[in-house]
Amino acid sequence: MIQTERTRTDVLVIGSGIAGLTTALHLADHCHVTVIAKKNLEEGSTYWAQGGIAAVLDPSDSVEAHVRDTLNAGAGLCDEKVVRFVSENSREMIDWLIELGVPFTPAEPGAPFPFHLTKEGGHSHRRVIHAADHTGRSVETILLDHAKAHENICLLSRHEAIDLIRDGERVIGAYVLHERTHTVKTIQAQAVVLATGGASKAYLYTSNPDTSTGDGIAMAWRAGCPVANMEFNQxxxxxxxxxxxxxxxxxxxxxxxxxxxxxxxxxxxxxxxxxxxxxxxxxxxxxxxxxxxxxxxxxxxxxxxxxxxxxxxxxxxxxxxxxxxxxxxxxxxxxxxxxxxxxYTCGGVVTDLHGRTTRPGLYAVGEVAYTGLHGANRLASNSLLEGLVFGREAAHDIIRTLPILPQQPKAPLWDSSKVEDPQEQVLISHDWDEIRRTMWDYVGIVRSDKRLKRAAKRLRMIQHEVNEYYCQHTINPNLIELRNLALVAELIVLSARRRKESRGLHYNKDYPRTFKRARPTVLTPKY
Known part of the structure; x- marks a missing residue:
């Protein structure tokens, strides 16, 4: 039996990786922030990031060079204004991490910059600052330590977001399942920040942790937000x-x-x-x-x-x-x-330079978002930088708007009166496996119209099965993830079928040429 309860916070951040914690730490001196993680707090993709963070730090490097490398990697689909904005803010964000105490690897004596910089694929300069080969773990640990120490930040593990709550166009909170108590909490907030990461678990073989099931993308889509460039899976x-x-x-x-x-x-x-x-x-x-x-x-x-x-x-x-x-x-x-x-999921929920989605009160930062930075292919080590820059920008925008927001109506509690406990879980495990194998076989590194058509047909059937099951049965974490994964997989295929060329990460044998003019693929929900 599902229990329900209600709680309020100023800002709800869904996700505890670099983007979510950066947002929370920049907000915490101004308002109360609740950060939720569906597993352990440190279990997201940030913790496992090895390489480092791209930034213009060496005197021989330049913003222009970083912009040029990012645009080249993005195969014509990056938004140059966004790329320049992120690069121009890179040094400031690295200085912030150094101030917090992130133990970046020091440079050899006499080097022009005090920390060691490495060079990765697609970069013309050594500009990737790192903490040996465990950068993500070091950054995540320091950010979590500071978040735990701040009285205005509440960190909740084992809390899985189910869906966003809207009042008209505005997002006013989220329904959240507490795994241990099997309670659905109605968490109401003046602003909600999606920092849920990407959707690489849609594929059979992935470097990502089990949490990367496209939750934020799926929730934003169901709330009416457009998504872009979902065909570009790195x-x-x-x-x-x-x-x-x-x-x-x-x-x-x-x-x-x-x-x-x-x-x-x-x-x-x-x-x-x-x-x-x-x-x-x-x-x-x-x-x-x-x-x-x-x-x-x-x-x-x-x-x-x-x-x-x-x-x-x-x-x-x-x-x-x-x-x-x-x-x-x-x-x-x-x-x-x-x-x-x-x-890595290069596409995501469409946002502006402040992390704002098309729904008032809803922000998206990090891998869940489509900012225009990555284009058709992400340049190595730009991802952690994106989470830092847009996490801070979203926080600053929220701070500006909180004092002028209207009073919210009370959000309704979660209603589980018309569902029953499932008698078996085989549909969940079967459909989970079939989605991931279908995506790997038909929507992988090299694609074709025939493969994409087969994937679309099967995923539509799975979507119908999952939604029917969801409407009839009590929720649990596996069902929540399956529902999101099925939707996001379908969005990836729909985006891939719309692109009649090969560009960056999307290679279709039936359309091997690249158009002279690059256009993003934008999908908008029909509600």
Whole structure:
């Protein structure tokens, strides 16, 4: 039996990664903030980010160069105004993290910048600041420590958002399931911030944690918000291929520091695809690996950095080194077997430069949002930067508007009077597996009209099954995620079918050419 209760807060932040916590910390001196996480507070994608944060920090680098690299990676679909805005604010956000105490790796004595900067695929300069190879974990830990210490921030783990609550056009809160007590809370707020991350769990193989089920995108769509560029799913080229640890990412920085991609037979192959070789943008490297796997029938390729020596590898990649040792791979002596895996959702909920969606009272920051920064392909290490910049911008906009907001009506409690407890869970597990396999087989790195049509047909049927089940049965976390995942998968396919060209992360064999003029794919709910 579902219990219900009501609570109020000034701002509700859904998600506890870098974007959500940045928003909360910039708000906390001005109002009360409630931050919810559907699992543990540190379990989102930020914690697992290895490489670092792109920013203009070295005197030899420039905003112009960073903008140019981002635009090139984005294959003509980035919004240059947004790209410039993010790059111009990058130094200030890094300084903020340093002030908070993030332990970035120091530079060698005599370097022009006090912290070590690495170079990753698509970058023309060394501009990625990092904390060894555990940047995300270090940033997340520091942000959480500061959030826990602030009296105006309430952190709630095991609280899963079900749906947004609206009063007319305005979003006034959310229904939230507390997993431990099986209580649905009506959390009312003057502003709601979606910081829920992406949707890479829509794919069978992904580097993302289990929380990446597209929740914020699905909730915003159901609330009437448009989404854009959902067809651009970034596949990270180098995810560990091993039966005991399939979801472990091998950082872009390994290639940035000289890692070489080889076939299992030992031959290099990347220069056949791009003159930049291993340092080409991720979409090019992922497609190259996919092509070689299909051409030769291999299960994986090899990433070899043994030539850099044991001391260098252990110093620069201590987390990766130790993790690989646990599965019997010594990266100082042998190459690493890798395959591409779904990694980042470049599209999302349409927002402006302040993180505002088209619904008053609703903001979206981080991977859940479409800001125009990433275009058709995200430049490596721009994601954490985006979460920082737009988390702060959303907070500043909320602070400006809170004093002038009208009084809200009382939101209704959750109604579970017309549903019953499910007798079996097999539909949830079956449809979950089928969605992810359908997306991997038909909507992966290389697509075709035939594959997309098959995916659309099957996903429509699954959507019908899931929505019917949802309306008849008591909710639980797995059902909430399945409902969101089914919707977002359908949005990805719908977006992919609308793009009659190949661009960036979207490659369709039936439309291999790229149009001269780039246009975003914008979908709007019909309500």
């Amino acid at each position: 596949f990270h080229p180098t995810c560990l291929y091993h039966p005991r640890d399939r979801a472990f990412l091998i950082s872009e920085a390994v290639r940035g520091e000289g890692g070489i991609l080889r076939l299992p037979t030992g031959e290099r192959f990347m220069h056949q695809y791009d003159q930049r070789g291993e340092l080409a943008p991720r979409d090019i490297v992922a497609r190259a690996i996919d092509s070689e796997l299909k051409k030769h029938g291999f299960d994986y390729v090899l990433l070899d950095i043994t030539h850099r020596g044991s001391t260098f590898i252990k110093q620069h990649f201590p987390t990766i080194y130790q993790r690989l040792l646990k599965v019997g791979i010594d990266m100082t002596r042998e190459p690493i077997p890798v395959v591409p895996a779904a990694h």
